[in-house]
Amino acid sequence: MEVKLPGKLEGLKYRMNIGYSYIPTRFGSYSGRAANDLLGSAYTSYSETNSFTLENIISYSKDFGKHHFDFTGLYSAQQRKYGTTTGSSTGFVNDQLSFNNLGAGATQSSTSYADRYALNSQMGRINYSYDSRYLFTVTARNDGSSVFGGNTTKYGLFPSAALGWNISNEAFMKNQSIVNNLKLRFSYGKTGNEAISVYRTITTSSTGRSPFNGISTIGTFPSNMGNNNLLWETTVSQNLGVDFGLFNDRINGSVELYQNRTKGLLLLRSIPIVNGYSSVFANLGETSNKGVEVTLNTRNLTASDFKWETTLVFASNRNRIVDLYGDKKDDLGNRWFIGKPISVIYDYKMVGVWQQGENPADQDPSAVAGDLKFADLNGDGKITPDGDRIILGQTAPKWTGGLTNTFHYKNFHLSVFLQTVQGVTRNNADLTYADETGKRNTPIAVGYWTADNQSNTRPSLAYRNTRGYGYASDASYTRIKDVTLSYNLNQNLANKLGLGSLTVYASGRNLYTFTNWIGWDPEAVQSSRGSGDWTNNYPLTRSLVLGLNVSLR
Amino acid sequence: MKKIYVKLAALAAVVLATSSCQKSFLDEKPYSSYTPITLNDSLGLNSSLVGLYNHTSTYYSWSGQQGWLSVWQVGTDVANATPNQQGIEIPYYNYTLLTPTDGAASYFWNRNYIMVNLTNTIINSVEDPSLTAISQGGKNRISAEAKFFRAYAYNNLATCFGGVPVITKALSAPKTDFVRASLDEVNKVIVEDLTFAVNNLPDIESVGSNTKGKLYGRANKFMAMQLLAEATCEWTNPIWQRLSCRALSTVVDSN
Numbered sequence: 155m156e157v158k159l160p161g162k163l164e165g166l167k168y169r170m171n172i173g174y175s176y177i178p179t180r181f182g183s184y185s186g187r188a189a190n191d192l193l194g195s196a197y198t199s200y201s202e203t204n205s206f207t208l209e210n211i212i213s214y215s216k217d218f219g220k221h222h223f224d225f226t227g228l229y230s231a232q233q234r235k236y237g238t239t240t241g242s243s244t245g246f247v248n249d250q251l252s253f254n255n256l257g258a259g260a261t262q263s264s265t266s267y268a269d270r271y272a273l274n275s276q277m278g279r280i281n282y283s284y285d286s287r288y289l290f291t292v293t294a295r296n297d298g299s300s301v302f303g304g305n306t307t308k309y310g311l312f313p314s315a316a317l318g319w320n321i322s323n324e325a326f327m328k329n330q331s332i333v334n335n336l337k338l339r340f341s342y343g344k345t346g347n348e349a350i351s352v353y354r355t356i357t358t359s360s361t362g363r364s365p366f367n368g369i370s371t372i373g374t375f376p377s378n379m380g381n382n383n384l385l386w387e388t389t390v391s392q393n394l395g396v397d398f399g400l401f402n403d404r405i406n407g408s409v410e411l412y413q414n415r416t417k418g419l420l421l422l423r424s425i426p427i428v429n430g431y432s433s434v435f436a437n438l439g440e441t442s443n444k445g446v447e448v449t450l451n452t453r454n455l456t457a458s459d460f461k462w463e464t465t466l467v468f469a470s471n472r473n474r475i476v477d478l479y480g481d482k483k484d485d486l487g488n489r490w491f492i493g494k495p496i497s498v499i500y501d502y503k504m505v506g507v508w509q510q511g512e513n514p515a516d517q518d519p520s521a522v523a524g525d526l527k528f529a530d531l532n533g534d535g536k537i538t539p540d541g542d543r544i545i546l547g548q549t550a551p552k553w554t555g556g557l558t559n560t561f562h563y564k565n566f567h568l569s570v571f572l573q574t575v576q577g578v579t580r581n582n583a584d585l586t587y588a589d590e591t592g593k594r595n596t597p598i599a600v601g602y603w604t605a606d607n608q609s610n611t612r613p614s615l616a617y618r619n620t621r622g623y624g625y626a627s628d629a630s631y632t633r634i635k636d637v638t639l640s641y642n643l644n645q646n647l648a649n650k651l652g653l654g655s656l657t658v659y660a661s662g663r664n665l666y667t668f669t670n671w672i673g674w675d676p677e678a679v680q681s682s683r684g685s686g687d688w689t690n691n692y693p694l695t696r697s698l699v700l701g702l703n704v705s706l707r
Numbered sequence: 708m709k710k711i712y713v714k715l716a717a718l719a720a721v722v723l724a725t726s727s728c729q730k731s732f733l734d735e736k737p738y739s740s741y742t743p744i745t746l747n748d749s750l751g752l753n754s755s756l757v758g759l760y761n762h763t764s765t766y767y768s769w770s771g772q773q774g775w776l777s778v779w780q781v782g783t784d785v786a787n788a789t790p791n792q793q794g795i796e797i798p799y800y801n802y803t804l805l806t807p808t809d810g811a812a813s814y815f816w817n818r819n820y821i822m823v824n825l826t827n828t829i830i831n832s833v834e835d836p837s838l839t840a841i842s843q844g845g846k847n848r849i850s851a852e853a854k855f856f857r858a859y860a861y862n863n864l865a866t867c868f869g870g871v872p873v874i875t876k877a878l879s880a881p882k883t884d885f886v887r888a889s890l891d892e893v894n895k896v897i898v899e900d901l902t903f904a905v906n907n908l909p910d911i912e913s914v915g916s917n918t919k920g921k922l923y924g925r926a927n928k929f930m931a932m933q934l935l936a937e938a939t940c941e942w943t944n945p946i947w948q949r950l951s952c953r954a955l956s957t958v959v960d961s962n
Contacts, residue, residue, distance in 0.1 A: 231732065268739055270736070298733050300735050308733050345763065353737045353740070356735065356740075357744075357879075366917060373756075374754045374758045375762055413828070428885045430821055430824020430877070434881045440908050519803070620798070
């Protein structure tokens with residue numbers, strides 16, 4: 155709904171948006187008597203999400219001469235209510251009822267959950283531009299979210315400003331033909347990140363049952379520590395960007411430099427169990443990010459029959475922890491180190507495998523031949539968690555890049571996309587296991603030490619890894635991500651056939667990966683046994699597609 | 708023109724309506740969880756006490772890598788280690804592999820300090836003067852049962868670790884600067900809690916009941932007496948002293 159005002163107030167608009175959504179879901183599953191526990195198990199779940207958004211927007215826009223001015227003011231409220239109920243039942247006489255009568259099962263259980271989320275925002279923005287050459291924007295937001303603590307106002311004020319200079323529109327750029335587009339952008343501002351879900355600020359109790367005289371009795375116990383002081387995580391960022399086009403856009407692209415500092419990060423912090431809880435959400439520390447992003451598009455060959463275009467993207471980010479708890483001290487428990495990236499691998503340094511005849515007494519007295527050999531970094535004659543672990547690498551890439559080459563010859567088109575991710579270290583879960591007496595399929599590259607085959611990289615099958623070494627490995631890779639060859643039928647021919655167009659194509663994704671990583675794939679997330687979503691580990695798939703695109707007129 | 712103003716006024720009313728409920732609009736109320744501070748009536752406190760029994764069961768039911776009971780029994784007459792052992796009990800029969808970050812010790816530490824927090828929460832609620840719906844006798848009985856479990860946890864901790872941090876109030880904000888108390892301070896809490904429990908817990912036949920009869924599974928005064936005897940025996944009897952970490956205090960005391 156929109157109201158425009160006439161006369162002197164022309165340019166002033168009021169707008170109200172009301173949005174309401176209702177999303178129901180239903181899920182049912184039944185595993186028959188012939189499967190799994192041989193009893194028949196049914197499960198159903200229903201959920202609904204009710205949300206509304208209300209926005210009141212006032213805007214004013216005015217042009218005078220070469221000046222353009224506009225203002226936007228916003229007041230908005232949002233609410234989301236979610237609720238779900240699940241039921242499950244096992245022990246059915248036969249499979250006839252599927253999940254349609256939970257009551258017919260021998261044992262039943264049910265759960266339900268509900269929550270509410272609300273957000274309130276006020277925002278004002280002023281845009282000013284002169285002659286499409288100078289652009290200026292100031293914005294201020296004031297956001298309040300229900301997820302923050304009762305001890306706070308729940309609100310955060312986030313101002314920002316941006317400047318743009320469209321250099322190619324300047325008079326002095328008119329008399330040259332090299333640069334056809336050049337634009338300089340700079341922005342500075344503060345933003346807020348909600349970063350937590352509902353109910354993190356309230357200490358809550360779980361329920362559990364205990365039998366007394368055979369009667370199940372409900373017991374409650376505090377299980378989650380809430381932090382009533384949680385507030386917005388804020389980032390102050392600066393961004394400098396250049397967009398350019400040369401030789402009539404034959405070379406064009408952009409360069410982006412950024413630097414930002416984030417304070418009061420909302421993180422689940424490990425705390426000593428002496429508190430009664432092992433972790434709590436907190437606004438913690440300060441991190442910095444510096445980086446550069448480059449995009450370059452070139453048209454290398456533009457002959458009429460053969461054309462070749464290239465797109466190159468490059469991104470690099472340097473991420474550092476500036477402070478944690480205000481005392482510039484590392485947090486070993488969470489593996490957070492001042493001056494280092496947020497997510498690092500901190501572990502023993504493996505230098506080989508103990509071979510027969512070597513004497514580990516001065517370095518690792520309990521080691522036997524076939525055990526992993528770790529560096530005794532502090533030289534105290536034994537391997538200890540305090541003295542012999544170091545940072546082995548970061549889990550976020552140091553830089554990433556992509557290169558797309560597209561070739562056109564008459565009606566044939568070939569596009570090749572290469573992707574590279576460099577400077578990543580990850581623990582390799584595949585190496586942690588031997589074959590578990592045949593229960594597990596390990597990649598063929600995972601060998602093991604034997605007296606005959608004295609490997610210097612893999613331990614013997616008897617090695618128990620009591621130190622919990624994670625097998626940090628270089629997960630950098632370069633991948634032939636996508637190759638697509640297509641042929642477009644000549645338009646005249648297509649017309650004769652009565653078709654709008656016809657394209658035949660063959661394409662392959664994830665065709666080949668160049669990497670030192672052992673296992674499925676350096677990118678595939680593989681949870682080790684008993685952790686995360688480990689029953690659903692799934693590799694990255696290679697796909698080959700032959701296709702025909704026909705559009706009818 | 709006038710019509711527009713009427714519309715605008717109507718809209719302004721809507722705007723005001725939404726902003727006027729702003730104060731409570733952002734309030735948070737957990738729909739699906741109890742909060743400890745609202746479990747402060749008789750039924751709530753009783754369910755919190757039942758929670759202590761539930762928590763005690765987790766001391767012994769840890770099945771992670773099949774090891775918890777083996778920790779205490781492998782290497783004794785009860786059980787021996789087979790060649791294919793795996794899990795947390797390994798360092799307990801192969802001491803060269805025992806490290807300060809050992810899983811079993813950390814689990815026992817963990818269970819007992821969670822117990823301390825659960826009991827502190829109950830004791831604090833009962834001692835809150837604004838709680839008037841329960842008689843002093845009722846309060847003492849609830850407090851006694853919680854103190855029995857708190858002493859149980861501190862006795863476990865002192866036996867295995869010696870002097871440990873003593874916390875007798877539930878923490879409302881996280882803390883990281885805990886320091887070991889002396890063994891005497893830990894022992895003092897145990898004796899005070901158990902003395903209170905002995906004086907305020909019911910006789911065996913006076914425990915509460917449910918529809919199936921008396922709740923003999925709940926703590927009574929003789930359980931508290933036995934625990935008190937066991938704890939004090941440990942720091943007076945030379946054999947017990949040698950078996951537990953309380954031997955430390957013998958050394959300290961004898962100097």
